[in-house]
Amino acid sequence: MPPMAPAVPTAGVGTPLHPDALARFVDRLPIPPVWKADGLRPDPRDAGKQIPLYRVAMREIQTRVHRDVPITRMWSYGGSVPGPIIEVHSGRGVLIEWRNELPTQHFLPIDHTLCGAGRDRPDVRAIVHVHGAKAPPESDGYPEEWVVPGKRLLYHYPNQQDAATLWYHDHAMGIERLNQYAGLFGMYLIRDEVEEALGLPRGEHEIPLLICDRFFGQDGQLRYSTSGAPESPWVPEIYCDAILVNGKLFPYLDVAPRRVRFRVVNASNARFYDLSFSNGQPFHQIGTDQGLLPAPVEIKSLSLAPAERADLIVDFSHAAGEKIVLKSLALELMQLRVGAAAPGGRSAPLPAKLRPLPKLREAAAMKRRTFTLNEYQDPGSHRMLMLLDGKRWHDPVTEKPELDSVEIWSFVNLTEDTHPIHLHLVRFQILDRQPFDADEYLTSGAMHLVGKAVPPAPNEAGWKDTVQVGPGLVTRIIVRFEGYAGRYLWHCHLLEHAANEMMRPYEIVARAPT
Ligand code: C2O
Ligand code: CU
Numbered sequence: 001m002p003p004m005a006p007a008v009p010t011a012g013v014g015t016p017l018h019p020d021a022l023a024r025f026v027d028r029l030p031i032p033p034v035w036k037a038d039g040l041r042p043d044p045r046d047a048g049k050q051i052p053l054y055r056v057a058m059r060e061i062q063t064r065v066h067r068d069v070p071i072t073r074m075w076s077y078g079g080s081v082p083g084p085i086i087e088v089h090s091g092r093g094v095l096i097e098w099r100n101e102l103p104t105q106h107f108l109p110i111d112h113t114l115c116g117a118g119r120d121r122p123d124v125r126a127i128v129h130v131h132g133a134k135a136p137p138e139s140d141g142y143p144e145e146w147v148v149p150g151k152r153l154l155y156h157y158p159n160q161q162d163a164a165t166l167w168y169h170d171h172a173m174g175i176e177r178l179n180q181y182a183g184l185f186g187m188y189l190i191r192d193e194v195e196e197a198l199g200l201p202r203g204e205h206e207i208p209l210l211i212c213d214r215f216f217g218q219d220g221q222l223r224y225s226t227s228g229a230p231e232s233p234w235v236p237e238i239y240c241d242a243i244l245v246n247g248k249l250f251p252y253l254d255v256a257p258r259r260v261r262f263r264v265v266n267a268s269n270a271r272f273y274d275l276s277f278s279n280g281q282p283f284h285q286i287g288t289d290q291g292l293l294p295a296p297v298e299i300k301s302l303s304l305a306p307a308e309r310a311d312l313i314v315d316f317s318h319a320a321g322e323k324i325v326l327k328s329l330a331l332e333l334m335q336l337r338v339g340a341a342a343p344g345g346r347s348a349p350l351p352a353k354l355r356p357l358p359k360l361r362e363a364a365a366m367k368r369r370t371f372t373l374n375e376y377q378d379p380g381s382h383r384m385l386m387l388l389d390g391k392r393w394h395d396p397v398t399e400k401p402e403l404d405s406v407e408i409w410s411f412v413n414l415t416e417d418t419h420p421i422h423l424h425l426v427r428f429q430i431l432d433r434q435p436f437d438a439d440e441y442l443t444s445g446a447m448h449l450v451g452k453a454v455p456p457a458p459n460e461a462g463w464k465d466t467v468q469v470g471p472g473l474v475t476r477i478i479v480r481f482e483g484y485a486g487r488y489l490w491h492c493h494l495l496e497h498a499a500n501e502m503m504r505p506y507e508i509v510a511r512a513p514t
Contacts, residue, residue, distance in 0.1 A: 017216040019242040025335040029251035035084035057099040066249040070220030074183035081247045082210040083186025090192035098128045099152040108178040111234040117174025125172045132166035137486030143173040163195040164291040165309040177495035199348040201261040212267040213240035237270045252335040257320035258347035262312040266304040269495040276301040278325035287311025290427040290463030292355040297459040305420035307493035360478040366405040375415040386502045399506035401481040411469045424488040427463040430456040431476040485510040
């Protein structure tokens, strides 16, 4: 867990809102709409085939986060925050036209000293990345390929991947933390036959939960922390006091006394959640970032870093008539009102097996790479700088894995924070985490492992695209670089870190002909 540093919300006028003073559980949990396609268009990779085209506009909206809070300005995809659910089927490609119809002025504090956010750039820029998508490089949302208001992106998602809970969000160089904070995120669900054959809860019994934290003023407007330096307002982390679930503060949801499936996304800039239920009931995790686990894993609490997802089954059949609160440690997030037991309302049993997990073997690795996660006092700006392997975004590309090859990446965390590390395009498995002597490493550069290598907990021993890299540990992942050759990126998903150089390009190269 990162330290919960008290943040200072100084951007925004007027008095801060104290969410603790608000009435709880007075607003129903909104469910984002499932988006409808706008006809068919030729498949860019197979002109003889027609695939659905979705159109999503980014716009400024006015929305209510709580019954007793004045209307809030936000930026949305498709008219709501979170944006609509894009629901697709594995193996069936789609096109999405993402239109930037945002105003030309930003309402959050841009730091023009950050990489890619100079004064020569337009303030409002946007680019969409579907987090976890196996997408060709030209549709992945490379941070520098942003578009200004009035322009659009036409992206192709082949969806050649397993059923999983993905999500889409802004990725514009130097301002993605502000664009996402403004509301630019939503869920992207991939289905497939394996998942459909399991008889998991569906329809009204399958609930998306996108969780994020924000600061508000009493005027209802979003506030974002600043450093206090007018020329360089960037802050290294932001932990806010208002937690929104699907865009509402302290919502409630009526559920049936049966099994319910929750698709959970941590859409926060920096906050980690530790989810549990107020009645202490256990629940099952059935999927990770990149899809189904081999078997359900029973847990009582769930740690979720920014950008991580979890697919959960919660059985409310013993809680008919109860009111249960979903919590993160001591924080109350939302209330579940379990209905009265109805005859014939029983749900299918939880399957014992979900989807086989082919283990990537260490012996298959063609290359091993080691990266440090390091924290410096930047000599120029005197602010904190977190880097991956001591390199900045614009340093030459150093990671060029061969297409279809397997590699082991080790992250040596020399900082005191947990950093959620995300690789675009690929899915991976966590091998282990092993303690090492960070002080010795920092002084002499010698790697001295001091404890046992711990394999991932059962509920993270599936396909992942984001891994919690804890302090004082060497975290190892194993990756097959499959999909497409081309330029992608990997980064810390604490958005304030990513905005200030904790982000690196990498390039998948086609295998040389033999
Ligand atoms: Cu969630 Cu680079 O992205
Ligand atoms: Cu970080």
